[in-house]
Amino acid sequence: MIRHADAKLMLYDLLQNELTPLQRSEVEAHLVVCKECGAELQSLREIITLVPRPDTDASDGRSEQYWNLFASKVEQEVR
């Protein structure tokens, strides 16, 4: 059975679907009996909703031409 301290630190990965099937089932089994982890999970879910991982990269806002020019600029800088 998974330890409480370990389960707590795996809650983020659970919400991001980044656990292995075995880890997932262990954490989920722990959640059934641990109210504290249940509350932490809810709290993490709320902050992840409020501060979501961006679904696009910041670099997507720049054109390929920009990146080519930028690379040349850096090249000049290091010469």
Add this chain to the structure above:
Amino acid sequence: MKQTYNVAFGFVRDHDRAEEITQEVFVKVYTSLSSFRGESEFSTWLYRITTNLALNHLKRHKLNEERSVIIADATDVHIERVLHELPTLQRAVVILRHIDGLSTKQVSGILKCSEGTVKTHLFRGLKKMRSKLAFLQEGGI
């Protein structure tokens, strides 16, 4: 180069500053290449330089009111403020792991700490942010 820019942007949330940092990173990589001993993956080394330069950049250019004005969305202003109030290591972990989406293993390599430490800082950092931003949900901003 784009990935470096994205990581830098995660810290400074500003395109011009991210560009400035990316440029500094590649100059630094070029001048320090001989010190790369291959003990970590090259990308880990690159992200470590990016993280250090971005954190230095943030220290030099403390967030001020003028900066807040150029961010249109009030919620974003609060999120950015709370994120930058976190202790340095917690902030770096939240940005690299949560905002930039790097793996726990990658972040532990970049920050030279254990994966357990990354998980602990992430948990504590997000928990602190949740508590400081609770008013956004209560006030319905």
